[in-house]
Amino acid sequence: MAVMKETDERFQYLSKKIGLFVLIAILGIAGIIVFIGIQRDVFTNKTKLYFISENGQGLNEGQAVKLSGFKIGKIEKLSLDDVAKVKVEISINTKYMKWIKTDSTIKLVKEGYIGDAVLEVTPGSVQAKQIPEGGYLNFQGAKSINEIIEELKDDIKPVLLDIKQIIHYINDPKGDVKQILGNVNKLSGDIQHTRELIDTMLKNTDKNLENTMKKTDTLLGSIKDTVDTTNNILKNVETKLPNMLDKVDKSLTDVQKITDDIKHTTSGAPVLMDKVTDITDDAKDITGAVKKTWPISSKIKIPEEKTIKVDSYE
Amino acid sequence: MNRIPFLHLILTYTRPLVLTIIFPLLFICPGCSTGPHQPSERQQIAIESNQRAENAYKKRNYIKALNHYMEALNISRSLENADSMGSNIVNIAYVYYRMGEREKSHTYADLIINKNPFEYSVRYLIDAMSIKALLYCDESNGKEASFWADKALNLCQGVSCREEGRIYNIRARASLLNKDIKAATEYAKKGLEINKKIDDVAEMGNSMRIMADIELMNKNYEASRGLYKDALLIDKSLELSDKMINDLLGIAVTFEKQGRPNEALPYYRRAISISEGMGSMEMEKSIREKIEKMQPQKNP
Numbered sequence: 191m192a193v194m195k196e197t198d199e200r201f202q203y204l205s206k207k208i209g210l211f212v213l214i215a216i217l218g219i220a221g222i223i224v225f226i227g228i229q230r231d232v233f234t235n236k237t238k239l240y241f242i243s244e245n246g247q248g249l250n251e252g253q254a255v256k257l258s259g260f261k262i263g264k265i266e267k268l269s270l271d272d273v274a275k276v277k278v279e280i281s282i283n284t285k286y287m288k289w290i291k292t293d294s295t296i297k298l299v300k301e302g303y304i305g306d307a308v309l310e311v312t313p314g315s316v317q318a319k320q321i322p323e324g325g326y327l328n329f330q331g332a333k334s335i336n337e338i339i340e341e342l343k344d345d346i347k348p349v350l351l352d353i354k355q356i357i358h359y360i361n362d363p364k365g366d367v368k369q370i371l372g373n374v375n376k377l378s379g380d381i382q383h384t385r386e387l388i389d390t391m392l393k394n395t396d397k398n399l400e401n402t403m404k405k406t407d408t409l410l411g412s413i414k415d416t417v418d419t420t421n422n423i424l425k426n427v428e429t430k431l432p433n434m435l436d437k438v439d440k441s442l443t444d445v446q447k448i449t450d451d452i453k454h455t456t457s458g459a460p461v462l463m464d465k466v467t468d469i470t471d472d473a474k475d476i477t478g479a480v481k482k483t484w485p486i487s488s489k490i491k492i493p494e495e496k497t498i499k500v501d502s503y504e
Numbered sequence: 505m506n507r508i509p510f511l512h513l514i515l516t517y518t519r520p521l522v523l524t525i526i527f528p529l530l531f532i533c534p535g536c537s538t539g540p541h542q543p544s545e546r547q548q549i550a551i552e553s554n555q556r557a558e559n560a561y562k563k564r565n566y567i568k569a570l571n572h573y574m575e576a577l578n579i580s581r582s583l584e585n586a587d588s589m590g591s592n593i594v595n596i597a598y599v600y601y602r603m604g605e606r607e608k609s610h611t612y613a614d615l616i617i618n619k620n621p622f623e624y625s626v627r628y629l630i631d632a633m634s635i636k637a638l639l640y641c642d643e644s645n646g647k648e649a650s651f652w653a654d655k656a657l658n659l660c661q662g663v664s665c666r667e668e669g670r671i672y673n674i675r676a677r678a679s680l681l682n683k684d685i686k687a688a689t690e691y692a693k694k695g696l697e698i699n700k701k702i703d704d705v706a707e708m709g710n711s712m713r714i715m716a717d718i719e720l721m722n723k724n725y726e727a728s729r730g731l732y733k734d735a736l737l738i739d740k741s742l743e744l745s746d747k748m749i750n751d752l753l754g755i756a757v758t759f760e761k762q763g764r765p766n767e768a769l770p771y772y773r774r775a776i777s778i779s780e781g782m783g784s785m786e787m788e789k790s791i792r793e794k795i796e797k798m799q800p801q802k803n804p
Contacts, residue, residue, distance in 0.1 A: 492542060495554040495576065497591045497627075498561060498598050500634045502673035502695075503710035503747065 235284040236263070239321060241296050241329040246276040248298050248307045248331075255280050255296070255309045262286040262311065278329075280309070290327075291318035297330035550579035550588055557595065566603045570596065590616060590628035597635050606639055613639075630656050630667050637674045646681030653678050669698035670707050676714045680721070689718050709738035709747060716754055720761070729758040745782050749775045753791070765798045772798075 227233050243249060246268055255263040263282035271277045282290065291314020299310045311327070321327065360367045543551060557572030573595045580588030597612035616624050616632035624632075633656035640649035653675040660668045672695030679688035696711035716731030736751035752775040759768035772795050779788040 493548070493551045493555070494543075495551055495580075495588050495591045496558055497631065498558070498595050499706075500594075500598060500631050500638070500667070500670065501710070502634075502638070502670045502677070502707060503713055503750075504602065504638070 231283065236281040237284045237287050237323045238266070239280050239282055239290070239323070239325055239327055241278050241280070241327040242271065243276045243278060243329050243331055245331075249276065249278060249309075250306070253306065253309060255282065255311060257286060257289060257311045257313065260286075265309065280327075282311075288320055289313045290321050291315060292321050292325070293318045294321065294327060295330055296327045544583075546579055546583060547585065547588070550576045550583075550585075553579070554588075554592065554595075561595075561599060566599050570599050570603075573599065586622060586624060590624035593624075594628050594631045594635070597632065601635055601639060601642075606642065609635060609639055626659055626663060627667075630659050630665065630671070633659070634667065634671055634674060637671075637678065641674065641677050641681060644681055646678050646683075649678035649681060650675065666702055666704070669695045669702060669704055669711070671695075672698060673707060673710045673714055676711075676718075680714070680717065685718055685721060689715070692718060705738055706742055706744070709735045709742070709744070712738070713747070713750060713754070716751075720754065720758060723761070725758040725762050729755050732758070745778055749778050749787065752778070753794075756794075760798060765800065768798065769795070 224233075249265065249268060251265050251268055253265040254261045255265065263280050263286070265278055266281045267279040269277050269279070280296075290311060294312055294314040296309050296311045298307050300307045314321075359365055362368060553572045553576035557569045557576065560566075560569035560572060573592050577589060577592035577596065580592060593612050593615050597609050597616075600606075600609035600612060613632040613635045614620070616628050617636070633652045637649045637652035637656065640646075640652065653671055656671045657668070657675065659665075660671060672691045676688045676691035676695060679685075679691055692711050692714040696708060696715070699705075699707040699711055712731045712735040716728045716735060719725075719728035719731060722728075732751045732754040736748060736755070739747040739751055752771045756768040756771035756775070759765070759771070772791055776788055776791050779785075779791060
């Protein structure tokens with residue numbers, strides 16, 4: 191002890207420091223405990239309610255109680271009553287109590303095919319009063335598999351009977367179904383034959399169609415060529431026509447002018463022609479008379495009809 | 505200066521001279537002469553049609569020639585001019601013959617022979633019979649051809665008949681068809697003799713060609729060729745293209761028959777050239793076929 195000086199600065203206020211450290215640790219631990227308690231609704235006000243179940247199957251302590259999907263409490267305790275029914279004590283967060291009415295029911299439901307079942311509280315009617323603390327809820331227990339099978343059995347049995355009758359009816363050789371099936375079978379045979387005929391017909395049609403298509407292709411090719419040629423011609427015509435029309439118009443005007451001129455110039459032509467005819471007739475008469483006059487008449491050969499000389503080696 | 509008074513003198517005296525002497529003579533003298541009879545106006549039209557037909561015939565436009573001859577015939581029929589009718593009927597028959605319309609040619613020739621509707625001049629009868637004989641020659645009917653040629657020859661006897669030489673030629677052709685070479689030779693020689701006498705050069709050429717054909721049949725190729733060449737000279741001088749082709753082909757055949765196709769070829773080519781010039785595609789084609797069929801010459 192003597193080695194250590196009580197006056198060492200490091201040891202000054204040591205007891206206070208340790209006390210402070212422990213205090214903080216205690217406060218930390220207490221804080222954690224409070225936090226966890228809050229998380230686990232330890233400090234929440236709870237109201238105890240009860241319900242009676244025929245058996246405890248599917249019920250466990252700590253099992254969640256839900257309302258419209260929200261967890262509002264849990265099973266606190268399971269116990270058997272005097273008549274060997276299970277008395278279940280549940281604690282509900284008080285703040286949710288306003289929705290639990292006297293006519294509310296509680297039932298055991300499975301949230302999924304796998305996993306634990308939960309207790310589902312249904313909200314009561316608007317008119318009903320809030321259930322008091324310690325009140326009993328009406329429990330609707332979940333049906334067991336056997337119960338479900340029994341129920342199903344009852345439901346399915348008539349159906350199965352009906353099916354049996356139907357099968358019997360179908361299997362009856364004299365029944366409508368069998369006869370229909372026979373007819374259908376026959377019909378399908380006929381259809382098969384018809385289909386073969388149709389196939390043959392379609393093949394022939396294909397061939398004919400192919401030939402027709404080939405011819406049509408050729409024809410279309412020719413038509414295309416012709417249309418192209420026509421288009422070209424039309425284009426040329428379109429380009430040249432206006433100029434040509436202008437020229438023709440001009441030419442027609444010129445022709446009109448010329449014909450007018452000719453008309454004007456030849457207005458006396460018929461009279462002139464008559465005169466010429468008269469003169470030629472006169473000339474003919476004169477030459478005729480001269481031809482007949484001696485000594486000219488002896489020199490002029492009278493025209494005569496000639497016979498073609500027949501050749502012996504044509 | 506001296507010319508003017510001379511001209512003045514001529515002009516002064518010409519006018520009274522014409523008026524007083526020449527004009528009166530022109531009007532007085534027609535009565536003094538007996539000039540040839542002038543055809544009537546309608547007959548003149550028929551004559552003009554006949555002349556137009558002749559021109560068309562010479563140009564080988566046979567359809568046009570026929571139309572004009574028909575027109576002329578109708579006018580002459582309406583005037584019942586037998587001479588004009590006979591002439592036009594013979595012409596029509598001959599044009600049909602040249603066209604290869606044998607039946608129609610027969611029909612018109614028969615009009616003359618059958619005196620339909622009346623008797624025609626002998627010269628037209630001889631022409632009609634000659635045409636009948638030619639038609640039968642074309643039909644390779646030697647018998648009928650001989651018959652009509654003989655009838656024509658009979659008519660020629662006793663009249664001054666310029667057609668005799670021609671008819672002998674036809675008779676010779678008919679004899680050839682009858683395979684009577686001896687008679688054919690005699691008729692052809694007689695024809696040549698008469699044609700020479702009357703100086704019918706075209707028919708002389710025909711006589712020579714017929715004689716050449718006869719020599720060819722007798723396989724006297726050299727003699728045949730000589731006659732063909734003589735005929736060619738005449739035909740060429742008369743510008744008878746069809747006959748020139750016949751002569752040239754005849755010469756070519758004589759060479760060919762002698763196994764000298766190389767010498768035949770130039771004559772064939774000349775014949776083709778004339779055919780081309782005439783525009784005769786059929787003739788040209790037939791000559792080319794002959795060349796193709798020709799056997800190639802063997803080297804000696």
